[in-house]
Amino acid sequence: MHLFCDDVFVLDKQWLEQFCETYYKEIGLPFRCQARPEMLNPEICKLLKNAGCFNIQMGIEAGNERIRKDVLKRRMTDERIIQAAQSVKKAGMTLYVYNMVGLPFETEKEILETIELNKKVKPDFMQSSIFQPYPGTELKAICEKEGWLKADATQIRSNKFSSIVEYPELSSKDICRYKKKFRYLIYKDVNFTKALIILFFDSNYRVLTSFRALVPHRIRAWVNQLIYKLNTS
DSSP: OEEEETTTTOOOHHHHHHHHHHHHHHOOOEEEEOOGGGGGGGHHHHHHHHHHHHHHEEEOSSSSSIIIISSOOOOOOHHHHHHHHHOOOOOOOEEEEEEEEEETOOOHHHHHHHHHHHHHHOOOOOEEEEEEOOOTSSSHHHHHHHHHHHHTSSSOOOOOEEEEETTTTTOHHHHHHHHHHHHHHHTTOOOOOHHHHHHHHHHHHHHHTTEEEEEEEEHHHHHHHHHHHHHHH
16 A cells, blocks of 8 residues: 655645546555645545545644644644544545644643644544654754753654653653653543553553564554554544
């Protein structure tokens, strides 16, 4: 199955129409693609579905419009994100969303807003990552200027395991805590059993991944299927 890793894959409607027609006729394999919320509408989603797309990956990143606009330069409203998600689902495709916690100027209240927006979007799959101030980026420069980088922040860490920033209203421990329980807080009111299982995976992700290579392939395949069912049920 193909994955087109391009946030602006659907930017040019005329090109997309030509691509979808040619891809369906000459290749015809199921595929996934990435797209920005402001570029998704019922017409675009129908084109993708008819060409063989079964899953769209979309970045929510933050549930607070101020953080999205001023920090991430993502000028889209909550309503537009929700509409994009609805277009994907009505077209018969599944939705995978990306989120971040611990963004510059973000507070605990605003992390909770991201969780609430995800509840409204109701994605089939979701990912939460810990913000990392990558070298050469504007956000890294802001963190340095504000003195938010931890004293031991000598290198970028995994966006799944740790944070190297400390904010006045949000510590690195707080950020990691919300990362671990992010999906749990979204699922707990819908399927509590599923939420507890996901909480176990997310809370022990570092340990589980370190032993991944030692686990027999059949067991890994079974676990992957379980995770898929948890995400889609």
